Amino acid sequence: MTRPREALVDPLDAFCKDTDAYVAGRIGGVLSSLTFAAKDIFDVAGYVTGGGNPDWKATHQEAERNAWVVQTLVNAGASMVGKTHTDELTRGILGENAHYGTPINPKAPGRVPGGSSCGSAAAVAGGLVTFALGSDTGGSVRIPASFCGLYGLRPTHGRIPLDGILMQAPSYDTIGWFTRDAETYARVGEVLFQTQIPAATSSRIVIAEDAFDEADEMVRDALLTLAEKVAALARSSTTERLSPNGLAEWAPQQNVLQSQEAWDSVKDWVDRVNPRFSYWVSERYHFAVSLTKTDVEEAAVMREQIRRRMDEVFADGGFVCLPTAVCPAPLRGEPTSQKKDIQARLARLTCIAGTTGRPQLSLPLGEVNGLPVGLSLMGDHGSDEELIGFARTIEKELAG
């Protein structure tokens, strides 16, 4: 089914211009009247999944069926009204695509929307759709949620079926979505998790001191104040340092292991097609090629250490509270060298959920100099519904 192209108003450059993919929601479903967008890594039957790279698009076939998550939402009544821009093959965290441009961040004009689910975040933040699908491998839902002032969950790894999506790194890939409010987040979550979202509070909040220390001073101060309010809603709270030697030591192992998987996913195609990438993206792949067996083995050892440590942190249940990002959205068009520094700092916070497979929800509660900054709650494996339920409680209580 095709939508008239002019029906889609897109002042934010959020949507892919080279597709008119549209799937009408089933009439009478629980999500009827809601519209959503899907990052262009989700298959829509009859359309080529572009993945943010024109050579990927030119060398792949039309999808035969909708991605599981698209079909599930459509069955529930929501209408998929367009595909949105992504960093090339999801290899980016800022939302700048050298082939297709950078969606406008409606909450921070002149700044990046965050990526790789950049178009989806921009479309929701700008009110073009009710919600939008993204993916989070190394932060690609959480970071744009923080930069665009949205709710955005990285679910428990393996919780939502990945059928029909363009994978990056299977050990890390997850599907998430963006909304402007917690209530809508819960409605979509009930469909995707196929359960009820409980009216929830938290038994215990762990304020991750070293995670707050990584953030810019103004971000840390603004979010710590909020974290204390959130902690007051829980039955108990505590402040802990997660990492024995600082989070700067934790991030590189995911970069190594994820990069290696990402390269494995594309290397045969790269060899065959010699595709065009932005320098930034090619550098990610060359980094993977340059890794030694020792690099990978050492990364795997560190991954196990982090997993064991985070199992200890979650042994008493509850949620860990941390900043989603170390900074508000950076300016658009920064030099690549600066982007690398920003990415490395962002990874210190995003790697914790990524490495341990735990769910993390970014809540659009903070603001610094008029720019959104997200506060995150991380739960134990499988606590996705409780996280969303608690977010709904927080939204009501902090607004009240």
Place this chain on the structure above:
Amino acid sequence: MTRPREALVDPLDAFCKDTDAYVAGRIGGVLSSLTFAAKDIFDVAGYVTGGGNPDWKATHQEAERNAWVVQTLVNAGASMVGKTHTDELTRGILGENAHYGTPINPKAPGRVPGGSSCGSAAAVAGGLVTFALGSDTGGSVRIPASFCGLYGLRPTHGRIPLDGILMQAPSYDTIGWFTRDAETYARVGEVLFQTQIPAATSSRIVIAEDAFDEADEMVRDALLTLAEKVAALARSSTTERLSPNGLAEWAPQQNVLQSQEAWDSVKDWVDRVNPRFSYWVSERYHFAVSLTKTDVEEAAVMREQIRRRMDEVFADGGFVCLPTAVCPAPLRGEPTSQKKDIQARLARLTCIAGTTGRPQLSLPLGEVNGLPVGLSLMGDHGSDEELIGFARTIEKELAG
């Protein structure tokens, strides 16, 4: 001055489609009635020099004046009728450009034209122009000359002014040109060298045995037969091995040193613009970034050894005879991994002139299975005119 776009017939995809650069030759010059094309690294006043990369083109200004070589040829009466495709920023040896496509090799359809001066070679081989300008840093005139059955000179380094060209690696960059016959080669050479091309023979021919050993068996056999005929035209001839341990040991040092200079030429722009490159080209730059101080120092030591050895070879004067390329033109669209192997083998022969700054002229004398293969003569520094003069003699004698 603008040429009507439709006036340029281009069945070979040799010319840049996004420019109508044209410069009429001065009336009455010695090259009047000749047309030529220029690789899109030569400045033409009023046009942006594209360099085979759309992001380079989009981020640079129109040239204020013609490149020295273009102006010199126009002053001599030749008309510049179009700009031709190049490998991206001259970083390639096969002539396949991921942004703009691959010119057709009219002498070997289905095979690459060779690069990076691919469009210029195709345009001359297909008879679209009388001659065409290219550049040779690591083989970019000699290889397409061999693959397309043309005359093509890498001049003595520093002999032809490089003003107004997009440089790759200053220690290696040279300007060359292509023709279908030696007589025309000499006419253009007299203008560019601003001297006479002598009616020349050679005092001595050195047949470089190890260079012939590097070539595919059929190429070696075909070109050795020709080499003996060429040697018979000289006053004396000898067979020597150039390298003590084989030419495979000689090539990597140029790859290291040239790659490092090439990266130095573009790295600030890359950081600022985050340009799109084919994976192949980005890999060349990442190789440069990965080099250690020791890599560079060891390469410089080997460069000196090669220079000293080749000074010995040329101590008694004369020309060194070698295959231009180890193989005929490879098929178009080979996987990147195979291209790397081919490039590494080609470099074993091209590196000798590149490393020592000596002139090398490829003569279109050989054929293997209907495909052109070039025989090369390398002269001592400054012997460019003698090389061209001897090529004219060879053409007459071997045709006679």
